[in-house]
Amino acid sequence: MTIALRMSVSIVAFGLAVAGLYWFFARDLTGTVLLGVFGLGFLCVFAYLVASRKKTRLDGDEQRLPSELAGERIGVFSIESPWPVLLALASASFLIGVVLHPMLGAFAFVALLAVLWGLARESR
Amino acid sequence: MIEWLVSTNHKRIGILYMVTSLSFFALAGFLADVIRLQLSRPQLNLIGPHSFNQAFTLHGTAMIFLFIAPFGFGLANYLIPIHVGAPDMAFPRLNAFSYWLFLLGGLTVFSGALTAGGAASAGWTAYAPLSDVQVAAGSGQDLWIIGLAMTSISGILTAINFLVTPIVYRAPGMSMWRMPVFVWDMIATAIMVLMAFPSLTVVLFMLLLDRHAGAKFFVIQGGGDPILYQHLFWFFGHPEVYVMILPMFGVVTEVVGVFSRKPVFGYTGLVLSAFGIAGLSMGVWAHHMFTTGAVDDPFFSAMSFAIAVPTGIKFFNWIGTMWRGAISYETAMLFVIGFMLNFLIGGITGIYVASPPIDFHAEDSYFLISHFHYTLGGGSMFAIFAALYFWFPKIWGRKLDERMGRAHFVLMFLGFNLTFFPMLFLGFMGMPRRIYTYPALPGWGELNLLSSCGALLITLGTALFVWNLIVSSRKREALPDDPWGGGYTLEWATSSPPPEFNFDFLPPIRSKRPAFDLHYPQYAKDSPE
Numbered sequence: 001m002t003i004a005l006r007m008s009v010s011i012v013a014f015g016l017a018v019a020g021l022y023w024f025f026a027r028d029l030t031g032t033v034l035l036g037v038f039g040l041g042f043l044c045v046f047a048y049l050v051a052s053r054k055k056t057r058l059d060g061d062e063q064r065l066p067s068e069l070a071g072e073r074i075g076v077f078s079i080e081s082p083w084p085v086l087l088a089l090a091s092a093s094f095l096i097g098v099v100l101h102p103m104l105g106a107f108a109f110v111a112l113l114a115v116l117w118g119l120a121r122e123s124r
Numbered sequence: 125m126i127e128w129l130v131s132t133n134h135k136r137i138g139i140l141y142m143v144t145s146l147s148f149f150a151l152a153g154f155l156a157d158v159i160r161l162q163l164s165r166p167q168l169n170l171i172g173p174h175s176f177n178q179a180f181t182l183h184g185t186a187m188i189f190l191f192i193a194p195f196g197f198g199l200a201n202y203l204i205p206i207h208v209g210a211p212d213m214a215f216p217r218l219n220a221f222s223y224w225l226f227l228l229g230g231l232t233v234f235s236g237a238l239t240a241g242g243a244a245s246a247g248w249t250a251y252a253p254l255s256d257v258q259v260a261a262g263s264g265q266d267l268w269i270i271g272l273a274m275t276s277i278s279g280i281l282t283a284i285n286f287l288v289t290p291i292v293y294r295a296p297g298m299s300m301w302r303m304p305v306f307v308w309d310m311i312a313t314a315i316m317v318l319m320a321f322p323s324l325t326v327v328l329f330m331l332l333l334d335r336h337a338g339a340k341f342f343v344i345q346g347g348g349d350p351i352l353y354q355h356l357f358w359f360f361g362h363p364e365v366y367v368m369i370l371p372m373f374g375v376v377t378e379v380v381g382v383f384s385r386k387p388v389f390g391y392t393g394l395v396l397s398a399f400g401i402a403g404l405s406m407g408v409w410a411h412h413m414f415t416t417g418a419v420d421d422p423f424f425s426a427m428s429f430a431i432a433v434p435t436g437i438k439f440f441n442w443i444g445t446m447w448r449g450a451i452s453y454e455t456a457m458l459f460v461i462g463f464m465l466n467f468l469i470g471g472i473t474g475i476y477v478a479s480p481p482i483d484f485h486a487e488d489s490y491f492l493i494s495h496f497h498y499t500l501g502g503g504s505m506f507a508i509f510a511a512l513y514f515w516f517p518k519i520w521g522r523k524l525d526e527r528m529g530r531a532h533f534v535l536m537f538l539g540f541n542l543t544f545f546p547m548l549f550l551g552f553m554g555m556p557r558r559i560y561t562y563p564a565l566p567g568w569g570e571l572n573l574l575s576s577c578g579a580l581l582i583t584l585g586t587a588l589f590v591w592n593l594i595v596s597s598r599k600r601e602a603l604p605d606d607p608w609g610g611g612y613t614l615e616w617a618t619s620s621p622p623p624e625f626n627f628d629f630l631p632p633i634r635s636k637r638p639a640f641d642l643h644y645p646q647y648a649k650d651s652p653e
Contacts, residue, residue, distance in 0.1 A: 003300040004291055014403045015406070018406070018407045021423075026419070026420035030355045031355065035406065038319050041319060080133075081132050082129075084218075085129050085130065087224075088225045092225070096232065099266050099332060
């Protein structure tokens, strides 16, 4: 956790420092905004890490051996699901349809909603 | 068949990514052969200029967006959970969705070839105004834009998994500083993807709006600016170079350690340099725009020179690992050595073009083509083959034939250098890129012919590799957990191929080398590190 925090702080600092340096040398708004967003984006990650710091316990930082931790539940991993491939098909059809064939886009939009509903049901 | 369609298992998704990206590599390679055939002699007219433009556009697009980066994603999908001792990726369904979106995106890009106006032809960068609706009117360009947007979104979703899984799902004992360098490199890659790919997605949608909704983002007459396109594209485009190369740095690190029979030299330096590269790569995008006259050349030149430092650190660490090691020259190691030699040429020519006075001369010439093929082809592609030879036994449970592998390496190494070394001279002689034919100027015909012969050798080498895959995958052999002997990371502590959730028994993780500690307890250090 501490390493993740340190990584985020370093990236935020680096992004903002380079943005400042770039503005000082180039006075170019586009590049400064892009670099600033790079730094500020990670500010959100940093804020999240600080907020969740107390309640986060990571197995990797455990020094006990796996055998001593037997029986602990680490999460649920789905083995298969039809929804990812269907969601990809619906998303691709929607994007292509919107630009090239509005009718296909409309059908794909309905399909997209149906797939999202199915995915949400499965996730419950 | 159905079980592959609905699978959310990270190993299957990793294999799908790798097989798909290799299929796109075959397509892109075929297009490269068409290009080299057309350019083999002066004033040839085997294919017309429009077909030539489509060929180099699809070749570049497929190699960059659909082969090198996705192969790295596939390998990472397969390895990251095993490397950190997890049963799967943090978000398995998101992972599956990313893959299918990538596949459909790639097919959408290529589907443009079936439209009336043909496929996209504005180059893999699709600069405005070349990609504007007035110049590229056909729906092939639209399909290219939509397809790439899909692969871009897919990359962002994949990066979330690459970032969350090693941070949250590490097995007990696998502290961050015990993770394999490959995993660290993928974390740095994921950060770059999360920062850079949205820029690509945005610029592609802006281009679509320009083409179909009357927006004028990149149209000068409407108050827009084509240079804005270049800024947004290269803010993605340069980190993308490192998105393609950093996973391969990870591959090289793992292979060098195992075949030098030595622990990796300078673990901390290798990790920190990955983050140095990732950070600096975000601030060098406009070195692709020196000649526009619209950017601060000294700033971007200095940043581009600086990125050579962390890259050099990695290089020295690999040499340090090999130094006085008991090196064994299996095919994977040969490809890694080939990678180092080729990438060195790519890196040094990169320092040339990071200098604006030289870049003004080399811009849009064959020198540039040679430079980036040495980094991405001679670099990433060689590392991809190293990865395939190294991890094929783990993934498939069979070793690839070493004799055929060595012949494959020789053909690839000779072919690659025969193709791209003459291009350095062609570039300085003034041959511009993206021309479908050229006049019979002194030296141009001979150097181009050499280059085309080299492409033929690469094709032969690749065909031999495919034959090796077919023959070796049919072999009947039972491989041990660690077929190379002396593997360090956790994949060598489980069966070949691994079980559904990766481990029947997870070994104690007391150091950076849990598999080595398991197989050679007599050499395991007493105190944990």
